[in-house]
Amino acid sequence: MEKKARQFGYTITRDRQIDYDANKHDISKIVAAAEPSLNLCISCGTCSATCSAALFTDFSLRHVILLLRRGETSGLAKEVAKCMLCGKCQLVCPRNVSTRNLIIQISKAVIPAQL
Amino acid sequence: MPKHVIVIGAGPAGLETSANLAKLGIAVTLVEKEESTGGHVKQWHALFPALLPGTEALDAIRKGMPENVRVQNKTTVTGIEAVNNYFTVSGHNGWQEKADAIVFATGFQLFDARRKEEYGYGIYENVITSADLEEMFATGKSLVNRHGNKPERIGFVHCVGSRDEKVNNLHCSKVCCITAVKQAIEVKQMLPEAEVFCFYMDLRMFGRHYEELYKEAQEKYNIQFIRGRLSESAEDQDGNIVLKVEDTLLGKPLRIKAGLLVLMVGMEPLAGTKSLADKLGLTKVPDGFIQPADEVLQSNFTELPGVFVAGACSGPKSVSDTLADARSAALAVAGFLKL
Amino acid sequence: MKLEGKRLIWQEYQKEIADDHYFYARSCIRQTFFPGAEAVFVKILKEELGKDIHDEKHHTSCTGIGYHSDVVPFDTTMTVVARQFALMTEAGYENYAASCVTSFGLYTEILDTWHHFPETEAKIREFLFKATGREFNKPKNLAHASDIVYKFRHQIAGKAKYKLVDKDTGEPLKVVEHIGCHYSKMFPHKGIGGAEYPYVLSGMIEAWGGEVIDYPERRHCCGFGFRQYLVQANRGFSLSCSKKKFDSMEPYEPDMIITNCPGCPMFLDRWQYALSEMEGKTYGKGKNGIPVFTYEEVAGLIMGYDPWEIGLQVHQVPAEPLLEKIGIPYDPDRKFKGKNGEDLGMPESPSYLKFYADK
Ligand SMILES: Cc1cc2nc3c(=O)[nH]c(=O)nc-3n(C[C@H](O)[C@H](O)[C@H](O)COP(=O)(O)OP(=O)(O)OC[C@H]3O[C@@H](n4cnc5c(N)ncnc54)[C@H](O)[C@@H]3O)c2cc1C
Ligand code: SF4
Ligand code: SF4
Ligand code: SF4
Numbered sequence: 001m002e003k004k005a006r007q008f009g010y011t012i013t014r015d016r017q018i019d020y021d022a023n024k025h026d027i028s029k030i031v032a033a034a035e036p037s038l039n040l041c042i043s044c045g046t047c048s049a050t051c052s053a054a055l056f057t058d059f060s061l062r063h064v065i066l067l068l069r070r071g072e073t074s075g076l077a078k079e080v081a082k083c084m085l086c087g088k089c090q091l092v093c094p095r096n097v098s099t100r101n102l103i104i105q106i107s108k109a110v111i112p113a114q115l
Numbered sequence: 116m117p118k119h120v121i122v123i124g125a126g127p128a129g130l131e132t133s134a135n136l137a138k139l140g141i142a143v144t145l146v147e148k149e150e151s152t153g154g155h156v157k158q159w160h161a162l163f164p165a166l167l168p169g170t171e172a173l174d175a176i177r178k179g180m181p182e183n184v185r186v187q188n189k190t191t192v193t194g195i196e197a198v199n200n201y202f203t204v205s206g207h208n209g210w211q212e213k214a215d216a217i218v219f220a221t222g223f224q225l226f227d228a229r230r231k232e233e234y235g236y237g238i239y240e241n242v243i244t245s246a247d248l249e250e251m252f253a254t255g256k257s258l259v260n261r262h263g264n265k266p267e268r269i270g271f272v273h274c275v276g277s278r279d280e281k282v283n284n285l286h287c288s289k290v291c292c293i294t295a296v297k298q299a300i301e302v303k304q305m306l307p308e309a310e311v312f313c314f315y316m317d318l319r320m321f322g323r324h325y326e327e328l329y330k331e332a333q334e335k336y337n338i339q340f341i342r343g344r345l346s347e348s349a350e351d352q353d354g355n356i357v358l359k360v361e362d363t364l365l366g367k368p369l370r371i372k373a374g375l376l377v378l379m380v381g382m383e384p385l386a387g388t389k390s391l392a393d394k395l396g397l398t399k400v401p402d403g404f405i406q407p408a409d410e411v412l413q414s415n416f417t418e419l420p421g422v423f424v425a426g427a428c429s430g431p432k433s434v435s436d437t438l439a440d441a442r443s444a445a446l447a448v449a450g451f452l453k454l
Numbered sequence: 455m456k457l458e459g460k461r462l463i464w465q466e467y468q469k470e471i472a473d474d475h476y477f478y479a480r481s482c483i484r485q486t487f488f489p490g491a492e493a494v495f496v497k498i499l500k501e502e503l504g505k506d507i508h509d510e511k512h513h514t515s516c517t518g519i520g521y522h523s524d525v526v527p528f529d530t531t532m533t534v535v536a537r538q539f540a541l542m543t544e545a546g547y548e549n550y551a552a553s554c555v556t557s558f559g560l561y562t563e564i565l566d567t568w569h570h571f572p573e574t575e576a577k578i579r580e581f582l583f584k585a586t587g588r589e590f591n592k593p594k595n596l597a598h599a600s601d602i603v604y605k606f607r608h609q610i611a612g613k614a615k616y617k618l619v620d621k622d623t624g625e626p627l628k629v630v631e632h633i634g635c636h637y638s639k640m641f642p643h644k645g646i647g648g649a650e651y652p653y654v655l656s657g658m659i660e661a662w663g664g665e666v667i668d669y670p671e672r673r674h675c676c677g678f679g680f681r682q683y684l685v686q687a688n689r690g691f692s693l694s695c696s697k698k699k700f701d702s703m704e705p706y707e708p709d710m711i712i713t714n715c716p717g718c719p720m721f722l723d724r725w726q727y728a729l730s731e732m733e734g735k736t737y738g739k740g741k742n743g744i745p746v747f748t749y750e751e752v753a754g755l756i757m758g759y760d761p762w763e764i765g766l767q768v769h770q771v772p773a774e775p776l777l778e779k780i781g782i783p784y785d786p787d788r789k790f791k792g793k794n795g796e797d798l799g800m801p802e803s804p805s806y807l808k809f810y811a812d813k
C-alpha cells in the first residue's frame with residue numbers, strides 16, 4: 001500500500017474531526033469517578049495561565065481536560081508528564097476543581113493504557 | 116368620568132399590568148387574541164430556576180384579579196388610532212373601544228425553527244424544539260425517538276434563531292440558555308442513563324440562581340457543555356441525528372450523534388406588534404421589538420404620550436422580569452393619567 | 455425523514471427556467487471526463503423534446519478553474535464571460551444554458567456583482583469592446599443544464615424505455631444525488647430546492663422511478679476544490695473528501711451516484727480506483743464499486759441510448775452491473791470499440807475494482 005501511495009504522489013489525509021461516537025470514553029469515566037470535580041471545569045483557562053509548565057511547553061490543563069472529556073486520549077500520558085504537581089492551578093480555579101488530584105488521576109488512568 | 120385603559124395582550128405582562136391598574140381604580144379592558152389568558156407561559160410545564168409549574172404561576176398571577184378588569188378575548192387588535200387626547204382601538208372582529216391610554220403587552224413569537232434549514236426541523240423526526248419538549252413534559256409523553264426507543268444521547272442547541280444575522284435576528288433571547296440547563300436537568304431526571312450535551316456560543320446565566328443551576332447540571336447530572344454552534348445536522352439510518360459542530364475550545368471539528376436534538380428556539384418580535392406600532396407612528400421599533408423612550412430611565416414609556424409597553428414586546432424577558440416590568444408599567448400609566 | 459418538510463423547502467426554492475431557445479455553453483473539461491454527456495443533452499433537447507438549442511462553436515472556457523485556482527484575475531474572468539454573453543447576443547439568443555456547475559456559479563456571481571456594482575459592468579463592457587469590438591446583452595434567463603432537464607423530467611420519463619428500478623424485484627434503485635457546490639451553495643435561490651436540500655437531481659430521480667438516499671455526508675464537497683486537486687501534493691485532500699462521502703453512504707447500499715457537475719462525477723468515479731489501489735477497499739457489492747453518472751447519461755440510459763455510444767466505457771467504476779439490474783442491454787464486445795468498430799485499446803485492469811472488459 002505504501003508503495004502505491006508513493007506511486008500516486010499523495011495519500012489519504014487523516015480526518016481531523018473528533019469522532020465522538022468512535023472514541024472510547026472509559027478513561028474519562030475512570031477519572032471522573034476518582035475525581036468528580038472534573039465535571040465542573042468551565043474552560044476558563046485560569047489554571048493554564050498561571051501554570052509554570054505551560055509557560056515553557058505547550059501544556060495546558062484546560063486543554064487536557066477537554067481532550068479527556070472528548071475521548072481524545074492517545075496523547076494524554078505525554079501531556080500530563082509535563083506537570084510538576086506544584087499545585088498553583090488549584091489555588092486559582094474558580095470552580096474549585098481539584099486540579100492536582102485530577103492530574104494524578106489522569107496519569108494513573110492513562111499510563112497503564114499507554115505504556 | 117373614570118379613566119379607561121386598554122391593555123393589548125393577556126400574557127403575564129398584560130395580566131399583571133391590568134391587575135395593578137385596576138387596583139389603582141382604573142377601568143381596564145384586557146384584549147387577548149386567544150380564548151384564554153396566560154400567553155406563552157401556558158405552554159411551559161415548569162419555570163426556571165425553581166421548577167415552578169407554569170400553570171401555578173399563572174394561577175397566582177390571575178388570582179384576585181379585580182372586577183374592573185374586563186377581558187375581551189378572541190380578539191386580535193388590528194387597529195389603533197390616536198384621536199386628540201384618546202385612542203381608538205379596534206379588533207379583527209369588529210370590536211372597538213376608546214381609551215385614555217394603551218399598554219402594549221403583546222409579547223413575542225417563537226422563532227420558527229424550520230427557517231434554520233440546515234438543522235432539519237420538520238424534516239428529521241428526532242429534531243424538536245424547546246417548546247415541543249415543554250409540551251412533552253406537560254403531557255407526560257415519554258421521551259422516545261421515532262423507533263420508540265429511549266434516546267441514549269440528547270443534544271441541546273443554544274441560540275436557534277437568536278444572535279443570527281442569517282435569520283435577521285441580532286438579539287439574544289436571554290432565557291434560552293437557562294431554559295436549556297433546566298430542560299437538560301429534567302431530561303436527565305427522566306433518563307438517568309442518557310448522556311446530555313449542550314452546544315452553546317456563550318452561556319448567559321444572568322439571573323439569580325442560574326449559575327447555581329448550571330453548576331448543578333455539571334456536578335449532579337454530568338451534563339456536558341461544548342462551546343460550539345451547530346453548523347448542520349443530518350440523519351443516519353437509525354434515525355439518529357448526526358451533528359457537526361466545532362469544539363471551539365479544542366479548535367477541532369466534532370462529529371457526534373444524538374438520538375434526540377432539542378433546538379432552543381428564541382423569542383422574535385411579533386409582526387402584528389410592528390404593524391400596530393407603525394399605525395400609531397412609533398418610530399423606534401428598530402428590530403420589531405418596541406424600543407422604550409429611554410431604555411434605562413423610562414423603560415415603560417414610548418415616544419408617544421399615553422402609549423406604554425410592558426413585558427417581552429419590548430425585548431426578551433423572563434417571567435419575573437416581565438412581572439416587575441408590568442407593575443412598573445401600571446405606575447407609569449397611573450402617573451400619566453394624574454391619579 | 456418527513457418528506458413533506460423537504461417539499462416545503464423545495465417550494466420556496468423554485469426558479470424560472472426558460473422553456474425553449476437555449477444558447478448552450480459546454481464545459482471545458484466534461485468532454486474528456488464524460489464524453490457523451492453533453493451530446494446526450496443536446497440530443498434529448500433537440501430530438502426528444504423538439505427544443506431549439508444553439509450549440510456554440512466559438513465559446514471558450516469561462517476560466518472558472520483558473521479563477522478558483524487564483525491564476526486568473528476576476529476582471530479577466532468577467533471579460534471572458536462578457537465575451538460568451540456577446541456570442542449569445544450575436545447568435546440571437548437570450549436564454550443562457552451552462553453545462554458546467556462552476557461556470558453557472560461564476561455567471562451567477564458575475565451577474566450579481568454587476569447588479570450591485572454597475573460601474574464594474576461598465577468597465578467590463580469597455581474592456582470587451584476594446585479587446586474584441588464586441589457588445590452584449592445580459593442573459594434574460596440563466597440556467598444550469600440540469601435545471602433544464604429537471605424542468606422536462608416528466609416529459610423525459612414519459613418517453614423513457616427504462617426506469618430506475620430493479621427489473622427483477624420491481625424495487626426502486628437507491629440513488630445518491632450529489633450536487634456541485636457552486637450550483638447553489640453560493641446563491642441558494644438560484645438552485646432548484648436551495649442549498650441544504652437541493653431538489654434538482656432528486657426531482658429527476660423521483661420522476662424516473664428511483665429512490666433518493668439522504669446520508670449524513672450528503673452535503674460534503676466531492677473534494678475537487680481546484681487548487682486542492684490541481685497540485686499533486688494536495689490531492690490527498692480531494693481523495694479524503696470523497697472517501698468521507700463513500701464511507702458515509704456505504705451502509706445505505708446505493709446502486710448508483712448521480713451528479714450535476716463536471717468535477718464531482720470525475721472524482722467520485724476515479725477516486726474509487728485510487729482508494730482501492732491504496733487501501734484495497736472497494737465500495738458497493740462484490741468489488742463492483744458504486745457507479746457514478748452524470749444526469750445526462752442517466753437520462754440517455756432510460757431513453758434507451760446505447761451505453762457505449764453515450765460514453766460509459768470511460769467510467770472507471772463499471773456500469774455493467776447497474777445496466778443488468780435495470781435490464782438495459784449492452785454488447786460487451788463493443789465496449790472498447792470506436793465508432794467504426796476499430797479497437798480503441800484496453801485500459802490497464804485495476805488490482806481490486808472489478809473490470810468488465812473481457813466478459
Ligand atoms: C422556550 C421558552 C421557555 C421559557 N421558559 C421560561 C421559564 O421557565 N421561566 C421564565 O421566567 N420565563 C420563561 N420564558 C419566558 C416567558 O415565556 C416570557 O417571559 C413571558 O411569556 C413574557 O410574557 P408576555 O406577557 O410579555 O408575552 P406572551 O407570553 O407572549 O404574551 C403575549 C400575549 O399577547 C397576546 N397578543 C399578542 N398580540 C396580540 C394582539 N395584536 N391582539 C391581542 N392579543 C395579542 C398573545 O396571544 C399572548 O397571549 C420562556 C420562553 C421561551 C421562549
Ligand atoms: S500542578 Fe501542574 S498543572 Fe497545576 S500549575 Fe503546577 S505544573 Fe501546572
Ligand atoms: S481553572 Fe478550573 S475551571 Fe478554569 S480551566 Fe482550569 S480547571 Fe477548568
Ligand atoms: S440566552 Fe443563551 S441561548 Fe438564548 S440567545 Fe442568548 S446566548 Fe443564545
